[in-house]
Amino acid sequence: MNDLATRLSSIALPAVIGLTAALALPQAAQARKNNKPVRKGGQAEVMVGASACIPGKGECTADGLGETAPSVGMAFDVGWRAHKAFFVGAGYSVGWFNPTWQDVGQQEFRSAHQQGVFGILRAYIPIWRLDIGFELAPGWSRQAFVAAGGGSRTYSQGFALRPGLSLDIWLGRHVFVGAKVDFTFNFHGEVCEKTKAERVCTIERELRQSRVHQLIGGVHVGGSF
Numbered sequence: 362m363n364d365l366a367t368r369l370s371s372i373a374l375p376a377v378i379g380l381t382a383a384l385a386l387p388q389a390a391q392a393r394k395n396n397k398p399v400r401k402g403g404q405a406e407v408m409v410g411a412s413a414c415i416p417g418k419g420e421c422t423a424d425g426l427g428e429t430a431p432s433v434g435m436a437f438d439v440g441w442r443a444h445k446a447f448f449v450g451a452g453y454s455v456g457w458f459n460p461t462w463q464d465v466g467q468q469e470f471r472s473a474h475q476q477g478v479f480g481i482l483r484a485y486i487p488i489w490r491l492d493i494g495f496e497l498a499p500g501w502s503r504q505a506f507v508a509a510g511g512g513s514r515t516y517s518q519g520f521a522l523r524p525g526l527s528l529d530i531w532l533g534r535h536v537f538v539g540a541k542v543d544f545t546f547n548f549h550g551e552v553c554e555k556t557k558a559e560r561v562c563t564i565e566r567e568l569r570q571s572r573v574h575q576l577i578g579g580v581h582v583g584g585s586f
Contacts, residue, residue, distance in 0.1 A: 396533060396534045397534070398490060398531035398533075398534055398535075398537070398585075399534050399535055399585045400442055400445035400485075400487065400492075400585065401442050401443070401444070401445065401585070402441070402442055402585050402586065403439075403440075403441060403442070403585060403586045404439070404440060404441070404442045404448060404450070404583060404584070404585050404586070405437075405438070405439045405583055405584065405586065406437075406438050406439075406581060406582065406583025406584075407435065407436070407437050407438075407581075407582055407583065408435060408436045408437075408438075408541045408543070408577070408578075408579055408580065408581045408582075409433075409434075409435045409579050409580055410433070410434060410435070410577065410578050410579010410580060411431055411432070411433060411434060411577070411578060411579060412431060412432050412433055412434030412456030412457055412458065412575060412576070412577045413431040413575070413576045413577075414428075414429040414430070414431070414458055414573050414574075414575065414576075415544070415573060415574035415575060415576055416573060416574070417546070417547060417572055417573045417574040418547075418549070418571070418572035418573075419568065419569060419570050419571045419572045419573040420569050420570065420573070421573055423569065426462055426463060426569075427460070427461040427462035427463050427469070428460075428461055428462070429458045429459075429460050429462070429473060429570055429573060430458065430459040430460070430461055431458070431459065432456070432457035432458050432459045433456070433457055434454065434455065434456030434457065434575075434577035434579070435454070435455060435456075435577070435579075436452060436453065436454035436455075436541075436543060436577060437452060437453050437454075438450055438451070438452035438453075438481060438583075439451060439452075440481060442585060445485065445487050446484060446485045446486070446487060447483070447484055447485065448481065448482075448483040448484075448485065448494075449480075449481065449482055449483075450480075450481045450483075451478070451479065451480055451481060452478070452479045452481050452498060452500075452523075453476070453477070453478050453479075454476065454477055454479070454523070454543060454545065454577055455474065455475070455476040455477075456474065456475055456476075456545075456575050456577045457472070457473070457474045458472075458473040458474065458475075459473075460472070460473045460506060460570065462569075462570060467509070468509045469508070469509060470506045470507060470508060470509055470570070471507045471508065471509045471510075471511060472506075472507045473504075473505065473506045473507065473570075474504075474505060475502055475503065475504040475505075475545065475547075475575050476502065476503055477500055477501060477502030477503070477521050477523065477545060478500050478501055478502075479498035479499065479500030479501075479521070479523050480498060480499060480500060481496060481498045482496070482497050482498065483495065483496040483497075483498075483525075484496075490530050490531040491528070491529070491530055491531075492527070492528070492529045492530075492531070492537065492539075493527070493528055494525070494526065494527035494528075494529070494541075495525075495526060496523070496524060496525035496526070496527070496543075497522070497523075497524050498522070498523040498524070498525065498543075499520070499521075499522055499523075500520075500521055500522075500523060501518070501519065501520065501521060502518065502519070502521035502545055502547055502549075503516060503517070503518035504516060504517050504518070504547065504549070504571065504572065504573070504575075506568075506570055506571065512556060512557065513554060513555060513556040513557075514554075514555050515552065515553070515554050515555075515568055515571060516552075516553050516555070516571075517547070517549035517550075517551060517552050517553065517571050517572050518549060518551075518553075519547070519548060519549040519550060519551075520547075520548045520549075521545055521546065521547050521548065521549075522545075522546045522548070523543050523544065523545045523546075524543075524544050524546075525541060525542060525543040525544065526541070526542055527539060527540070527541040527542075527581055528540055528541075529541075529581060529583075534585075535584045535585050535586065536582075536583075536584040537582070537583055537584060538580070538581065538582050539580075539581045540578070540579070540580065540581055541578065541579070541581035542576065542577070542578035543576070543577045543578070544574065544575070544576055545574060545575040545576075545577070546574050547572055547573075547574055547575075549572045550564050551563060551564055552564075552568055552571050552572065
């Protein structure tokens with residue numbers, strides 16, 4: 362899974378940068394003509410960058426045992442810009458981790474990731490061609506740690522809250538580019554272990570690595586339509 366995440370990053374990030382550059386040249390020329398951004402109507406966006414662990418019910422690191430190290434992540438949002446200062450929509454995000462935890466000298470997990478779906482409420486402070494965004498997005502997330510042997514996975518899932526911050530500049534009437542960071546705070550209760558033979562879920566189970574929070578931040582590209 363870490364190899365897959367690396368391959369996705371190597372493909373997605375250059376693609377986003379290339380798309381941004383391709384869009385920037387003609388749109389920047391339009392911007393010089395003082396074309397006002399279209400800040401109403403449909404809006405779609407993508408963010409590609411890095412994913413990092415934030416301690417929660419689970420731990421991100423422990424001396425001598427390993428850590429849930431950073432990897433890559435991305436998010437896709439689409440919705441309606443009802444007003445230049447307000448956006449409502451839906452989003453999907455996925456972020457991988459690089460778990461280096463060991464148990465008696467053996468690697469404990471092969472991979473780890475989290476994905477979620479959210480309803481987005483975002484307020485903007487528009488200044489000239491800049492948009493400063495403040496987001497609150499309730500939703501659902503699932504976090505999974507896959508055992509190194511491949512025979513089982515431990516996961517938790519449930520309600521999550523994804524606040525976010527963004528800073529974008531409109532390159533023309535319909536395209537913007539900038540940076541964004543999302544924080545996914547999980548409120549998962551049960552921890553489940555699934556094998557080929559059975560699935561066992563319990564609130565009482567303690568797993569050091571499970572039910573951590575997540576940060577995903579990176580390049581943010583989108584536009585109105």
